Amino acid sequence: xxxxxxxxxxxxxxxxxxxxxxxxxxxxxxxxxxxxxxxxxxxxxxxxxxxxxxxxxxxxxxxxxxxxxxxxxxxxxxxxxxxxxxxxxxxxxxxxxxxxxxxxxxxxxxxxxxxxxxxxxxxxxxxxxxxxxxxxxxxxxxxxxxxxxxxxxxxxxxxxx
Numbered sequence: 001x002x003x004x005x006x007x008x009x010x011x012x013x014x015x016x017x018x019x020x021x022x023x024x025x026x027x028x029x030x031x032x033x034x035x036x037x038x039x040x041x042x043x044x045x046x047x048x049x050x051x052x053x054x055x056x057x058x059x060x061x062x063x064x065x066x067x068x069x070x071x072x073x074x075x076x077x078x079x080x081x082x083x084x085x086x087x088x089x090x091x092x093x094x095x096x097x098x099x100x101x102x103x104x105x106x107x108x109x110x111x112x113x114x115x116x117x118x119x120x121x122x123x124x125x126x127x128x129x130x131x132x133x134x135x136x137x138x139x140x141x142x143x144x145x146x147x148x149x150x151x152x153x154x155x156x157x158x159x160x161x
Contacts, residue, residue: 029145031060032124033067033085035114041067042107044088045081049073049095052104056128058085066091072102104130109157113138116156122148130154 033041042056045067055070065085073079077095084091105113114125117138127139134154142148 028126028147029124029141031058031065032126032140033058034124035118035122038125039111039114041083041085041088042110044083045069045071046107048081048083048090048093050079050081052102052106053110053128054104054130056110058126071104076102103132105136105154105157113152113157116152117150120150122150 038056038058041058042053045053045056050069050071051074053069053071055068057068059066059068067083067085067088069079069081069083071079073095075095076098078098078100079095080093081090082092083089110128113128113136114122117125117140121142122138122140123143125138125140127137129137129139131137136152136154136157137149138152139147139149
């Protein structure tokens with residue numbers, strides 16, 4: 001009887017632990033944005049002054065969903081922007097002079113990337129990161145709420161410019 005009680009306790013503990021992991025994944029999936037919402041955030045960031053995007057990320061901070069952007073503005077300044085992930089309202093922004101020439105993708109090219117990633121199975125997006133080697137990393141989830149990551153060549157979206 002004692003062995004059965006211990007086995008049941010271990011099984012219950014394992015089941016509860018797995019349930020918590022699944023719930024955390026569910027929260028991550030819910031915090032990620034679908035294509036239309038991610039595209040809307042790109043548009044809001046462009047309206048706020050970002051012309052060349054290098055990194056975009058959905059993040060939950062202090063109970064608020066935020067959309068964080070790093071890139072450059074039209075004057076070639078390094079531009080960082082945080083938007084409210086639901087309303088698109090600017091929470092923080094900063095621009096700094098830099099010797100680095102602007103590089104990345106514009107909003108139209110990013111929307112082409114979202115289209116391509118959606119065709120490849122992405123249902124929700126949480127991060128797009130462009131690196132200096134010409135790789136665009138996309139992170140998000142498929143429709144079954146499984147995490148996905150995929151790399152694309154930046155030249156595919158910038159016309160080899």
